[in-house]
Amino acid sequence: MSRESAALASQAEPSPYAQPETRRAALTLAIWVFLGSETMLFAGLFALYTGYRALYGADFAHAAAFNEEWIGSLNTFVLISSSFFAAWALHAVRAGRRVMALASLCAVIALGLCFLGLKSLEYYDHLSRGIAPGQFYTFTRLPQHGARLFFTLYYFMTGLHALHVIVGLSIMAWLLHRVHRKRTTRERHVELELGALYWHLVDIVWIFLWPLLYLIR
Amino acid sequence: MSVDEGMASQAAPRERSFWTADTSVRSWLLTRDHKRIGILFLVGTSLSLALGGLFALLLRLELLTPDRTIMGPTTYNKLFTQHGVVMVWMFMIPAIPGIFGNFMLPIMIGARDVAFPTLNLASFWVYVLGAVVTLTALAAGGVDTGWTFYVPYSATSLSAVGWTVTGVFILGISTIMSAINFIVTTHTLRVQGLGWMQLPLFVWAIYGTAIIQVVATPVLGLSLLLVGLDHGFKLGIFDPQYGGDPIFYQHLFWFYSHPAVYIMILPGFGVISEVVSSFSHNPPVSYRLIVYSTFGISFVGFLTWGHHMFVSGMSTFDAGIFGLLSMFVAIFSAIKVFAWTMTLRGGAISLTTPLLYFFGFMFLFVFGGMTGVAVASESLDVHWHDTYFVVAHFHFVMVGGTLTAFLAALHYWFPKMTGRRYPERLGIASSSLVVLGFFFTFMPQFLLGNAGMPRRYYSYPEAYQWLNVLSTGGASVLACGLLLTLSYLCVACVRGAPAGDNPWGSRCFEWRVASPPPKHNFTELPDFERGAYAYAEEGGLP
Amino acid sequence: MATPVSHPVNEPESASGRALRWAFLALLVLTGLSWAGAHAPLGHLHGLFALGVAAIKALVVAFVFMELRHAGFVPRFIALLTLLFIGLMCTGIVADALWR
Numbered sequence: 001m002s003r004e005s006a007a008l009a010s011q012a013e014p015s016p017y018a019q020p021e022t023r024r025a026a027l028t029l030a031i032w033v034f035l036g037s038e039t040m041l042f043a044g045l046f047a048l049y050t051g052y053r054a055l056y057g058a059d060f061a062h063a064a065a066f067n068e069e070w071i072g073s074l075n076t077f078v079l080i081s082s083s084f085f086a087a088w089a090l091h092a093v094r095a096g097r098r099v100m101a102l103a104s105l106c107a108v109i110a111l112g113l114c115f116l117g118l119k120s121l122e123y124y125d126h127l128s129r130g131i132a133p134g135q136f137y138t139f140t141r142l143p144q145h146g147a148r149l150f151f152t153l154y155y156f157m158t159g160l161h162a163l164h165v166i167v168g169l170s171i172m173a174w175l176l177h178r179v180h181r182k183r184t185t186r187e188r189h190v191e192l193e194l195g196a197l198y199w200h201l202v203d204i205v206w207i208f209l210w211p212l213l214y215l216i217r
Numbered sequence: 218m219s220v221d222e223g224m225a226s227q228a229a230p231r232e233r234s235f236w237t238a239d240t241s242v243r244s245w246l247l248t249r250d251h252k253r254i255g256i257l258f259l260v261g262t263s264l265s266l267a268l269g270g271l272f273a274l275l276l277r278l279e280l281l282t283p284d285r286t287i288m289g290p291t292t293y294n295k296l297f298t299q300h301g302v303v304m305v306w307m308f309m310i311p312a313i314p315g316i317f318g319n320f321m322l323p324i325m326i327g328a329r330d331v332a333f334p335t336l337n338l339a340s341f342w343v344y345v346l347g348a349v350v351t352l353t354a355l356a357a358g359g360v361d362t363g364w365t366f367y368v369p370y371s372a373t374s375l376s377a378v379g380w381t382v383t384g385v386f387i388l389g390i391s392t393i394m395s396a397i398n399f400i401v402t403t404h405t406l407r408v409q410g411l412g413w414m415q416l417p418l419f420v421w422a423i424y425g426t427a428i429i430q431v432v433a434t435p436v437l438g439l440s441l442l443l444v445g446l447d448h449g450f451k452l453g454i455f456d457p458q459y460g461g462d463p464i465f466y467q468h469l470f471w472f473y474s475h476p477a478v479y480i481m482i483l484p485g486f487g488v489i490s491e492v493v494s495s496f497s498h499n500p501p502v503s504y505r506l507i508v509y510s511t512f513g514i515s516f517v518g519f520l521t522w523g524h525h526m527f528v529s530g531m532s533t534f535d536a537g538i539f540g541l542l543s544m545f546v547a548i549f550s551a552i553k554v555f556a557w558t559m560t561l562r563g564g565a566i567s568l569t570t571p572l573l574y575f576f577g578f579m580f581l582f583v584f585g586g587m588t589g590v591a592v593a594s595e596s597l598d599v600h601w602h603d604t605y606f607v608v609a610h611f612h613f614v615m616v617g618g619t620l621t622a623f624l625a626a627l628h629y630w631f632p633k634m635t636g637r638r639y640p641e642r643l644g645i646a647s648s649s650l651v652v653l654g655f656f657f658t659f660m661p662q663f664l665l666g667n668a669g670m671p672r673r674y675y676s677y678p679e680a681y682q683w684l685n686v687l688s689t690g691g692a693s694v695l696a697c698g699l700l701l702t703l704s705y706l707c708v709a710c711v712r713g714a715p716a717g718d719n720p721w722g723s724r725c726f727e728w729r730v731a732s733p734p735p736k737h738n739f740t741e742l743p744d745f746e747r748g749a750y751a752y753a754e755e756g757g758l759p
Numbered sequence: 760m761a762t763p764v765s766h767p768v769n770e771p772e773s774a775s776g777r778a779l780r781w782a783f784l785a786l787l788v789l790t791g792l793s794w795a796g797a798h799a800p801l802g803h804l805h806g807l808f809a810l811g812v813a814a815i816k817a818l819v820v821a822f823v824f825m826e827l828r829h830a831g832f833v834p835r836f837i838a839l840l841t842l843l844f845i846g847l848m849c850t851g852i853v854a855d856a857l858w859r
Contacts, residue, residue: 016330016406025766026332026405032834033397033431039841041435043848044469048454051465051852069797076790080816084783087824091776134453145460152454152461156443200825204817211809215797327762404833409763432844468852519844523851532858535851742762 024190031194035201038164042205045157049212052149059146064216066131066142067154071122072214075115076206082111083203086172086196089179096186098179105176108199112169119162126151154213161205168202171195232735234636239736249334250736251319256634257341258315263703265307265348272300274696277658277689283679290675294361295376297673299354301364302381306388307348309619310477311395313484315344317626318399318423320634324727325417327408327745329737332401340394347391351384353377363673365470366440368455368463372447379449382441389434389441392480396427396434408745417725417749418494418507422487425511429476429483429518437473440466464529471522479518481615483511485622486553489578492625493557495723496572497564500750502556510556513549521546527598536595543593550586554579567721570644574625577652581617585610588663603673606666609659616655624651624702631706632720636733637713643705650698657691725749772829782823789816 017023053060089104130138133152142148175195178184184192232238235252245253276296279286288296319337323330331337354360357377362370371378403424407416444466446452453459455466494501501507523531523539557579566572588610592598601607631639661684666672670681677685719728729743774782789812796808822828827835 016328016332016334016402022405022764022766026401029404029833030333030397030401032830032837033400034393036837036841037393037397037431037435040432040844041439043841043845044436044439044472046845047472047848047852048465048469050849051468051856052460052462054853054856055462056460073790073794076793077787080783080786080790080820083820083824084779084786087774087779087782088776091774091779094773095776134447134456134459135451137459149454149460152452152459156452156454197825200820203824204820207813207816207820208810211793211797211806211813215793215805215809217797217801217805328764329762405764405766406762407765409765411765432840436848462856464855465852468848468855472848472851519847523855530859531855534858535854538854539851 020188020190024193027190027194031197035197038201039205042157042160045153045160046208046212049153049157052146052153056146056149059142059144060150061216063142063147063150064214066126066139067214068122068125069214071118072210075118076210078111078115078118079203079206082108082115083200085111086199089175090189090192090196093179093184093186093189093192098182101179102176105172105179108172109169109176112165112172116162116165116169119158157209157213161202161209164202164205168195168199171198232731232737232740234731234733235736236733247338249330249338251323251330251334251337252634252734252738254337254341255316255318255320258311258319258344261341261344261348262308262312262315265303266312268352269300269304269308270696270699272296272303274692276300277692279675280677280685281689283682284676291361292359293675294363294673295359298360298363302351302360302385304615305364305477305481306385307351309481309615310392311344311388312623313488313619313626314395314399314423314426315341317419317488317630318395318484321630321727322399322420322423323402323406324730324734324738325420325725325749326403326406327411327726327742328402328406331398332406333398336394336398340391340398343387343391343394347384347387347389349384350387351381354380354384365474366444367470368444368447368461368466369457371444372451372456374448379445382445382448386438386441386445389438392430392434396430399423399427400431408742411745414504414508415748417727418490418501418504419487419725421508421511422483422490425515426480426483429480429515433473433476433480433519436469437477440469440473443469464526464531467526467529467531468522471525472519475522475525476515476518478611478614479514481619483514485578485619486511488622488626488629489557489575490553491723491725492571492575492629493560494750494752495629495721495725496567496569496575497561498567498722498752499560499562499564500748500752502559502562504750506552506556510549510552513552514546517542517546517549521593524593524595524598527595528602540593540595544590547586547590547593550582554583554586569628569641569721570639570648571625571629573645573648573652574621574628577648577655578618578621578625581613581621581652581655585613585615585617589614601666603671604666605662605670605672608672609662609666612659612662616659621652621655624648627702627706629721630727631709632716633727633732633734635710635713636716636731637709638716638720639709639713640705643701647698647701647705650694650701652698654691654694654696654698658688658695659691661685661688661691724751772826774823774826774829778823782819785819786816789819 017026085104085107089101089108092101092104126132130140131151132138133155137148137151139147172195175184175192178191235250245257248254275288276293279288279293319331354377357380360374360376360378360381362374362376362378366378366382403420443454447455453461455461455463457463490501490507521539521543523535524543527536588606592601592607592610628639628644631637665681665684668681670677716732718730718732721728724747726743726745726749730739793809793812796812797805801808821838827838
């Protein structure tokens with residue numbers, strides 16, 4: 001057996017990427033492709049919304065009036081700030097400023113939890129008034145089909161989004177741990193880049209959900 | 218002996234092949250070797266093909282007589298549903314990419330493996346999980362909604378809708394994982410000096426398919442999620458009782474499912490491109506045309522989903538637009554068909570099993586494709602929709618197209634994967650049985666559909682019986698051909714004659730490594746300077 | 760062990776701290792603008808205005824926070840492609856709903 005093949009045979013598993021930069025480029029490409037597919041997941045809901053809005057017109061606006069504007073707006077502010085701190089954390093890590101990165105990631109998570117808290121408040125408020133999806137809708141002030149369907153869509157869209165927020169926060173918590181343990185550093189932080197990208201997409205989805213579900217007149 | 222074989226025997230003594238590099242069960246089930254994962258997919262998808270085929274045979278047996286033959290109507294409905302679900306998501310979509318994409322693509326670009334080998338392994342086990350969950354539906358009594366899960370029936374049916382949509386959802390995740398891997402692999406692991414326009418056409422086909430998979434499959438996931446929730450909890454997003462619109466489900470479902478048919482056929486096109494060049498020893502008549510038409514199909518395929526909904530009640534305006542757009546997508550397939558035909562011209566033809574499957578493919582796919590253009594015409598589809606005409610159309614392209622290409626790939630790459638030859642005469646015999654059997658299964662169905670026999674019907678008027686009997690006869694011949702193929706391929710795995718590295722004299726890159734390849738694909742990097750279709754340079758056959 | 764590859768890899772540029780802060784400010788202003796627009800007498804233009812502002816905000820997040828400004832061709836192509844497909848899906852459904 002030649003020396004090279006012997007060396008090959010003794011290797012545990014093939015490493016497709018020799019240098020960290022090539023591995024990073026591959027992971028970055030992979031996350032963008034993945035984000036594209038995540039966007040397509042929401043795309044279907046946006047399309048349904050558009051179709052139903054075309055069918056129901058004014059009913060949607062009447063229904064949206066019952067979504068508390070202050071919760072929606074505050075949540076928008078919260079998520080945008082959270083997104084900023086995620087970008088700031090990455091900036092801090094690249095500058096080698098570990099403490100600032102830790103503080104930023106804590107802010108990301110705190111704001112994300114705040115978002116979920118406000119959402120829960122909103123869901124609780126709605127459910128206690130009988131605003132629920134599909135067959136469970138008992139809101140007599142707006143009995144029409146269009147209003148019921150608006151809220152069914154509302155629950156699906158914000159529900160799927162909230163699931164993504166939960167996943168994103170878990171990722172952020174893991175990243176916080178990594179920065180804390182100095183496993184994510186100035187030299188090696190590709191996971192933070194990927195996690196931040198995911199979090200920004202979660203923010204972008206909400207940026208569109210807010211006007212569609214809260215601001216229509 | 219080919220030139221390549223001669224050179225190989227003078228080289229350094231070989232590494233052990235990937236088959237024997239490590240023989241524990243664990244080393245197979247937890248492998249990160251793309252070749253072994255390809256073999257795992259071969260086992261999984263072949264079992265799925267057998268199961269889906271069994272369901273089909275049972276259906277055809279039932280249809281031998283106008284009324285009850287061997288089963289009741291509910292069982293019949295469950296069988297055709299299960300046949301569709303298993304065939305589409307457990308065989309057609311994962312087979313060629315999962316087996317041959319995994320095995321060949323890294324070798325074809327000079328890489329040692331895919332970009333993310335662990336993700337690759339995970340994609341296989343997620344496939345298994347999805348398959349198990351889908352099949353649990355069988356144990357739970359089966360599902361009878363049709364593979365398309367149309368509301369309102371899928372929301373109200375008492376059958377195992379929940380299990381099935383969950384299983385298919387999981388299978389979709391496996392697809393996306395594989396697709397991401399192939400895209401990143403093709404972008405980042407091409408060997409130095411190998412540009413995009415020098416890639417083998419099979420790589421382009423897998424890459425184009427992966428793009429469709431990443432874009433379309435999430436929409437399927439959403440549709441299934443919504444149907445599942447509607448079925449389980451009456452959340453009513455498509456239920457008119459709660460303000461929903463059932464046609465919107467169809468929009469969402471077909472937005473995925475029309476591109477899905479291109480997911481199923483494009484890898485087959487890639488195989489055909491390789492086979493036609495290798496067995497005519499000619500370069501493709503226009504490499505660029507084939508590459509561009511691949512993307513033409515990938516993109517335009519997304520613009521046509523409404524042609525499945527002509528009679529659903531959607532607006533005639535929208536229907537008209539979709540009908541028009543549907544005409545365009547056929548152009549790209551036609552370009553490929555002409556290109557493949559012209560590639561044969563002036564070539565040194567080796568009449569072998571893969572090439573016979575190529576000829577079968579050309580005839581059956583063109584026939585199926587043309588009937589596709591016919592049903593895409595709204596005024597004609599009004600008569601043919603939900604009849605056996607449509608069933609025949611899609612079986613011609615799916616079975617006559619994809620399955621034939623799959624069988625071509627199996628025979629073409631058999632020597633590369635196993636290092637052995639299959640018995641050529643048995644190959645020729647079985648390919649004849651398969652193509653003829655197929656033709657007599659589905660040609661009568663065009664006539665049945667045109668005469669008005671609806672699809673998914675358990676019973677039918679006696680006048681339709683003789684065509685149904687003919688169809689069942691054809692199905693039996695097709696089954697024999699497939700069983701024969703399975704038998705001799707299994708035997709040849711252990712007792713076939715040694716093949717050498719390049720028994721076909723192909724120029725494509727995978728033939729420049731050992732057959733079968735060693736664990737890390739090659740000891741020394743093969744020559745990638747000489748192109749994948751550089752036949753003319755060597756002046757004909759080796 | 761790994762083979763030499765064709766894929767170009769250069770040191771990526773990244774968003775500066777200043778850019779991030781300005782982007783954050785812009786997003787807050789735009790959010791306020793959305794809110795104001797919802798309360799202004801815009802009549803039929805409400806929806807268009809709200810979505811237009813949302814689009815600008817999304818672009819800011821994408822180009823500055825997600826560093827699409829410094830990214831190569833492929834991530835931008837992916838972003839554009841997904842936008843096109845969302846538009847395609849919406850168009851197909853609306854063309855049905857509006858003209859039944």
